[in-house]
Amino acid sequence: MVKTYVLKIWIFIFFLICQHRLFSQVYSNNDRAKDKHFIYEVKEIDEFFERFNDAPGSFLRGVYKAHHIKFNIDRQRLIRSLFNDENRSLDSVMVSKFISDVTRKKKPIYLNFYGGNWYAELTCKFKYNASSIVIPIIMKIETAQNKGSKWMIVAVGSSTLKSKIDVTEMPQSKIKTKIISPTSHGTNFVSLKRAFEDKENLSSYFETFYFKRSHMLELYNAILNREIEFLDVIKIKYHFLLADKWIFAVENFPRETMNSGWLINQMQRVSSFEMDNYRNKLLNGN
Amino acid sequence: MIPLFISLILYSFDKTTSSAHSNEKKHLRVRDFLEKLRNLPYDGILITFSHVDYVSNIRKGADGKYYGLVSFEQTFRGYRDGHVVYVDETKKTTEVQLVVYERNLRGNVVQQWDVMLSDVEVVGTKNPKP
Numbered sequence: 001m002v003k004t005y006v007l008k009i010w011i012f013i014f015f016l017i018c019q020h021r022l023f024s025q026v027y028s029n030n031d032r033a034k035d036k037h038f039i040y041e042v043k044e045i046d047e048f049f050e051r052f053n054d055a056p057g058s059f060l061r062g063v064y065k066a067h068h069i070k071f072n073i074d075r076q077r078l079i080r081s082l083f084n085d086e087n088r089s090l091d092s093v094m095v096s097k098f099i100s101d102v103t104r105k106k107k108p109i110y111l112n113f114y115g116g117n118w119y120a121e122l123t124c125k126f127k128y129n130a131s132s133i134v135i136p137i138i139m140k141i142e143t144a145q146n147k148g149s150k151w152m153i154v155a156v157g158s159s160t161l162k163s164k165i166d167v168t169e170m171p172q173s174k175i176k177t178k179i180i181s182p183t184s185h186g187t188n189f190v191s192l193k194r195a196f197e198d199k200e201n202l203s204s205y206f207e208t209f210y211f212k213r214s215h216m217l218e219l220y221n222a223i224l225n226r227e228i229e230f231l232d233v234i235k236i237k238y239h240f241l242l243a244d245k246w247i248f249a250v251e252n253f254p255r256e257t258m259n260s261g262w263l264i265n266q267m268q269r270v271s272s273f274e275m276d277n278y279r280n281k282l283l284n285g286n
Numbered sequence: 287m288i289p290l291f292i293s294l295i296l297y298s299f300d301k302t303t304s305s306a307h308s309n310e311k312k313h314l315r316v317r318d319f320l321e322k323l324r325n326l327p328y329d330g331i332l333i334t335f336s337h338v339d340y341v342s343n344i345r346k347g348a349d350g351k352y353y354g355l356v357s358f359e360q361t362f363r364g365y366r367d368g369h370v371v372y373v374d375e376t377k378k379t380t381e382v383q384l385v386v387y388e389r390n391l392r393g394n395v396v397q398q399w400d401v402m403l404s405d406v407e408v409v410g411t412k413n414p415k416p
Contacts (some may be wrong), residue, residue, distance in 0.1 A: 034336060034359065034375075035336055038336055038340075038359055043377075044340065044357060046343060046355065047340065047342070081356065088313075093338055142348075143348075144348035146346070146350060148346040148350060149346065149348060177348075177350070178349070179347055179348050179349045181347050181349075181351075181353045181381065181383075182345040182347055182380070183353040183355050183381050184405075186355035186379045186381060186407070187355075187404075188407045188409075189379070190406055193313060222373075232313070
């Protein structure tokens with residue numbers, strides 16, 4: 001709680017200083033509808049986890065508590081609200097089965113941020129040969145020995161990139177504590193720009209075990225040789241592989257309805273064999 | 287003022303900016319961002335905030351620091367000759383770092399922590415409805 005207050009104070013200080021030589025800031029309430037939208041929108045993937053698991057300390061529960069309103073939304077309703085209700089191709093029967101399965105009384109299924117069965121697929125734009133190129137990058141949360149975590153590049157999708165391969169073995173990074181922070185997803189992975197500029201420690205951001213995967217070596221060398229320059233992340237899609245039978249994809253829908261933000265837009269029930277195939281395809285066929 | 291602010295933060299972080307006139311986001315270092323803000327063609331600006339903000343769980347990084355996210359909405363108004371000439375609403379997310387360290391105070395080792403601002407991302411900008 002103390003940390004939360006400190007964070008808020010820092011945000012306040014930041015914007016106070018930003019208004020140098022300008023009017024002093026006025027914190028005033030905007031209309032209630034905007035606040036309501038902000039409350040129900042799934043703003044971050046962290047909040048998606050909170051709602052899916054009906055976490056006791058969730059933002060939504062906190063808002064209800066602050067307004068002295070009894071929180072009587074059960075986990076089934078919370079999960080149902082995480083589906084993109086504007087996607088008519090979502091099979092409603094399958095969605096109901098999924099919700100029943102993950103909320104069953106005996107051994108309910110929860111999402112684990114550090115569990116490893118979810119991936120971020122980033123559609124990245126790079127400057128390449130005086131024009132731009134789109135390269136898909138797959139990232140995953142990995143846990144270190146100190147029980148801290150970080151985002152790591154685990155695969156690279158196909159593109160028209162052709163790079164000269166000079167480095168075939170992952171070199172040691174100079175500073176071993178260089179990481180892509182475990183909250184980088186919240187800022188659209190803007191930290192990738194800094195990571196790709198850090199040539200001395202470039203290997204810190206790539207998963208060594210998967211280094212020889214197709215396209216991975218090519219991207220690494222292209223960045224190292226300054227053949228490409230990272231511009232932006234155009235789109236993020238999260239893939240969740242759950243309990244050996246459910247696969248769903250979460251995307252961002254920034255719209256002015258309550259059903260907005262990070263929502264499930266694809267879902268399928270699969271066998272464990274199909275799940276392995278899905279994972280292998282996502283991780284570049286290896 | 288700007289050098290003072292720069293000295294307060296851990297490193298020159300990236301900030302994305304956008305406006306309601308353009309969907310394109312620009313990555314700016316904090317110094318460039320503050321200079322740009324200072325040079326805006328307005329006599330004054332007013333920024334108001336929504337009453338609610340979202341603070342994520344604090345997560346420990348593999349580098350030993352702690353990281354959190356704060357999401358909030360703001361309305362920006364640019365004034366010229368006392369009249370509003372530009373308005374936009376922006377949703378932003380900021381990464382915040384908590385750096386934990388030990389300090390020796392009169393022979394006692396005490397754990398302390400600093401809070402640092404990191405990357406700031408503009409999630410979206412729009413013109414508010416009249």
